[in-house]
Amino acid sequence: MKYVRILRAGEPVWGILAGETVRTLAAPPYEGILLDGESLPLSRCRLLAPCEPSKIVCVGKNYYDHAMELGGKAPDRPILFLKGPNALNNPEGEVHAPAFVERLDYEGELALVVRRRAKDVAAEDFAGYILGYTCLNDVTARDVQYADGQWTRGKNMDGFAPVGPLVTDEVDGRDLAIETRLNGQVVQRARTSQMMTGLGELFAFITAAMTLEPGDVVTTGTPAGIGAMVPGDTVEVEVAGIGILRTHVV
Secondary structure (H helix, E strand, C coil): CEEEEEEECCEEEEEEEECCEEEEECCCHHHCCCEEEEEEEHHHCEEECCCCCCCEEEEECCEHHHHHHCCCCCCCCCEEEEECHHHEECCCCEECCCCCCCCEEECEEEEEEECCCECCCCHHHHHHHEEEEEEEECCEEHHHHHHHCCCHHHHCCCCCEEEEEEEECCCCCCCCEEEEEECCEEEEEEEHHHECCCHHHHHHHHHHHCCECCCCEEECCCCCCCEEECCCCEEEEEECCCEEEEEEEC
């Protein structure tokens, strides 16, 4: 199933995407599907981020080649950091860095949306706790990240987590092609099977430390090929079977 969040009469509403039609829901889909009997053509819908996170849990350096391009060694365990709801951004959204940021980077990633409360989940059981998979751009103020010596400020500025365009349970996230394009040029290309810590193990590692709530997002790290964005650029993150998340830098 493919899920979307759209703006209808000024209010966000969940829906199921069936071809080019959005069938809207009376409630979020975390506990089941409750249609409200209405539908809209997808072409008339403004897509919102398909999640309602209390937090976005991110992992750093989860692809070996990316760990190497950052000049360090591969970590022996996942490196976790958080983004708050303030960082959430929509498909086709605009990213604007504060004036003090000197380098703004893209990072294309596969992400998971949590379906039900998750704590101490075994790796082999993780699929039962997720609504599905989506795309995420882990926008990063790289100079701020390096200058601070930790990642909170450089990763968590307003709008620094575009997510979408939809979330789906119709793909196997363990081996999907992922590609990032900057103004149409491919800058990142990998498969999610290249992650050093796989999806189940990552979910278990996170939920051993913290409780995940319905609507939370877990994002899984970026492949090699990170680089800078400047105003006027368009970044596309595409994951096979999910779609294209497009972000505009202003």
